[in-house]
Amino acid sequence: MPLTVLIALVVLGIAGVALLIHTTGLSQPCRFTTEAEARAAWTREFPLTDVTGVTLCRSGRAALIATPNGPGVVWPMGADSTARKLTNARVTPRDGGLTLHLSDYAAPTVRLYLDPDETALWAERIGTT
Amino acid sequence: MSDQITFPDVVQLAVPFFIAAILAELLWIRVSGKGGRYETRDAITSLLMGAGNVTAGIALGFIAWGFFMYLWGLTPLDLGTAWWVILLCFVLDDLRYYWVHRFGHRIRWVWASHVNHHSSQHYNLTTALRQTWTYTFTFMMVVRAPLILLGFHPALVLFCGGLNLIYQFWIHTETIGRMPKWVEAVMNTPSHHRVHHGRNARYLDANYAGVFIVWDKMFGTFVPELDKEKPDYGLVHNLGTFNPIRVAFHEWVGIWHDVTQPGLSLRDRLMYCVAPPGWSHDGSRETSDQIKTRHLAAHPEQRGTPGF
Ligand SMILES: [Zn+2]
Ligand SMILES: [Zn+2]
Numbered sequence: 001m002p003l004t005v006l007i008a009l010v011v012l013g014i015a016g017v018a019l020l021i022h023t024t025g026l027s028q029p030c031r032f033t034t035e036a037e038a039r040a041a042w043t044r045e046f047p048l049t050d051v052t053g054v055t056l057c058r059s060g061r062a063a064l065i066a067t068p069n070g071p072g073v074v075w076p077m078g079a080d081s082t083a084r085k086l087t088n089a090r091v092t093p094r095d096g097g098l099t100l101h102l103s104d105y106a107a108p109t110v111r112l113y114l115d116p117d118e119t120a121l122w123a124e125r126i127g128t129t
Numbered sequence: 130m131s132d133q134i135t136f137p138d139v140v141q142l143a144v145p146f147f148i149a150a151i152l153a154e155l156l157w158i159r160v161s162g163k164g165g166r167y168e169t170r171d172a173i174t175s176l177l178m179g180a181g182n183v184t185a186g187i188a189l190g191f192i193a194w195g196f197f198m199y200l201w202g203l204t205p206l207d208l209g210t211a212w213w214v215i216l217l218c219f220v221l222d223d224l225r226y227y228w229v230h231r232f233g234h235r236i237r238w239v240w241a242s243h244v245n246h247h248s249s250q251h252y253n254l255t256t257a258l259r260q261t262w263t264y265t266f267t268f269m270m271v272v273r274a275p276l277i278l279l280g281f282h283p284a285l286v287l288f289c290g291g292l293n294l295i296y297q298f299w300i301h302t303e304t305i306g307r308m309p310k311w312v313e314a315v316m317n318t319p320s321h322h323r324v325h326h327g328r329n330a331r332y333l334d335a336n337y338a339g340v341f342i343v344w345d346k347m348f349g350t351f352v353p354e355l356d357k358e359k360p361d362y363g364l365v366h367n368l369g370t371f372n373p374i375r376v377a378f379h380e381w382v383g384i385w386h387d388v389t390q391p392g393l394s395l396r397d398r399l400m401y402c403v404a405p406p407g408w409s410h411d412g413s414r415e416t417s418d419q420i421k422t423r424h425l426a427a428h429p430e431q432r433g434t435p436g437f
Contacts, residue, residue, distance in 0.1 A: 001138070001141045001142060001144075003187075006141055006144065006183075009144050009145060009148070010144065010180050010183070013144070013147075013148040013176070014173065014176045014177065014180065016148070016152075017148065017151055017152065017155070017172060017176060017255070018169060018172065018173050018176075020152065020155060021155065021167050021168070021169045021172050022169045024155070024159055026167050026168055026169055027168070027169040027170070044361070045366065045367065048423075075369075077250065077367065077368070077369060077371075078168040078169075078170050078171045078250075078371070079166060079168040079171070079250075079251075080168075080171075080250040080251075080363070080367070081367075082366075082367040082368065082369045084369060102369070104369065105375060105378075105379050105382040105383070106368045106369060106370055106375060106379035106382075106383075107368065107369025107370060108369075108370065108375070110369065
């Protein structure tokens with residue numbers, strides 16, 4: 001197959017599939033509706049860590065997890081979720097919340113969508129890591 | 130003479146079929162409301178990983194090819210291209226695939242490349258195309274050396290490898306439950322491969338087969354899909370990025386960080402490269418064996434059941 005044909009096929013194929021998936025409404029990110037959901041998503045990643053508290057933000061787009069070894073965060077990844085412990089985390093303010101900077105190549109930043117009153121609380125809790 | 134033989138690049142030729150099958154699966158899921166899940170960013174990442182894999186093959190393929198042609202120059206054997214030679218080559222190359230894939234899960238240096246394929250939390254036809262960009266750097270082309278030295282022409286071996294990859298495309302789906310009994314007994318199927326993509330303790334390090342599941346049964350790595358335990362797809366530690374470059378290189382970066390940390394012995398540094406994924410010098414992480422042991426400690430009644 002000529003390279004130009006292959007490239008055209010791949011580009012159009014990816015764009016077409018992406019457009020079709022998006023237009024059928026499958027871009028909706030996962031939301032945690034309850035603390036129990038957020039806790040379950042955390043435990044799926046860290047089954048050995050004791051959870052001493054769960055702070056779900058109002059947008060449902062992240063939860064702060066309290067553990068005996070410091071806080072962690074669980075957040076949606078597309079239709080699913082992932083989680084990280086907040087060791088060496090840095091937090092910077094952003095319009096509509098905070099940005100978490102993790103020292104993790106596979107999870108470099110997490111956007112937190114928080115109300116103003118939540119922002120202060122989360123910044124304080126994370127700021128100590 | 131047979132230095133001149135050429136086989137079509139079947140993987141490139143299969144691209145239109147891949148796209149058509151993905152569209153068909155997507156429509157089937159939308160119409161029937163069952164048989165799997167799609168999510169936009171996950172699918173785009175998988176497809177870009179596939180495109181990058183083909184690109185890497187075009188850019189770096191000459192390294193493996195040069196190695197194979199060097200071996201071809203050494204061997205006095207030439208089996209030619211009779212139909213039975215092609216068939217035999219396909220079966221033996223599938224055995225080669227089994228071992229490369231097993232190394233891919235048990236040796237971190239090889240896992241750094243193969244982890245890409247397991248980095249989606251979805252399991253659909255786009256997941257099949259989520260392929261590594263860094264296979265050349267695993268040096269796993271050496272596992273094919275015996276085939277070339279036995280007299281299978283490098284072009285024939287790559288042709289069979291391409292067919293193998295195409296076969297594995299269709300099994301990345303939840304739209305198919307179980308195939309007829311004899312198919313499940315001999316061939317790798319959606320059911321067997323769903324197990325391979327599971328991060329459940331039970332399903333870790335199982336079903337390495339490419340085309341024929343018999344290799345897993347022969348070498349003791351077969352685990353059947355249990356109706357009462359649905360595979361939970363993804364990595365033991367799932368990624369927090371859809372960026373294809375990070376997906377492609379994250380485990381290599383992880384190796385680098387581990388190997389270069391201060392205060393380690395030379396042996397520790399080496400182990401971070403070649404020990405099973407999850408090995409750590411201070412025991413702060415878990416390998417799949419340790420995950421299984423811990424699971425059994427919590428669920429002793431499952432001892433002796435498939436995967437444990
Ligand atoms: Zn695998
Ligand atoms: Zn697979």
